Amino acid sequence: MPAGSSKKRERQYEHIRDSELESGKSEKRAKEIAARTVNKERARHGESKTSSRSSIHDTSSSRRGGQRSHSGSQGPTKEQLYNEAKQRNIHGRSKMNKKELADALGH
Template structure:
C-alpha cells in the first residue's frame, strides 16, 4: 500500500512497489521493506515539490538513490565524511577539521568507547 497522497497507478506508486519488491528479494521483512519504500517515495515527492509539506533536509539532502549508491558496499554504517565530522563535532573531538574520513571514523569510535 503506497503512502498517503500517492495515487494508485502513478509513477510514485510504481516506484514504491519496485523498491518494496527489491528489498524483499534481498531478504528484508515485508514490514521493513514497506517502511523503507514509503520513506524513499515520500522523500522523492518532497524533492520534486509533490508533497504539501517537506522538511529542509528532505529538499536539500542528496537524493535517496544517490545516497544509497554512495554508501553501498561499505558495510554497516557507511557514513559520509561530513556525517562523521558532524558526529565528531557533537562529541567534542579536537582537531577534527584537519582529519580525513578514516581518521574521523577512528576518532568517533574511540570517543564512543
C-alpha cells in the same frame, strides 16, 4: 502510500519494496524503506504538502545510491576507532581525537 499519490509513485514504491524483499529485508522493513524513499522523492518534486529541509537540499536517494551505507557519511565514529585502538593496544589513545586515532590505526 499516501492518498492521492500518482501511479508513478505507486510503481516506484512497489519496485523498491520488492527489491528490498529480494535482498532479504523483512516485509515491515521493506515497506518502511520504500515509503521513506518515495515520500522523500515526492517532497523533492513538490508533490507533498510538507517536507523537511533535508528532503529538499540533501543529495537525492536515487543519485546517492548507497554511498552512506555501512561506514556512514564520515566513516567510523570516534568510539569505534577508540575501541579498535584499544584492541591493538595503541598507547596514548585516550588523549587522541578522531583524526589522530584514524591516523594511528592507518585508516
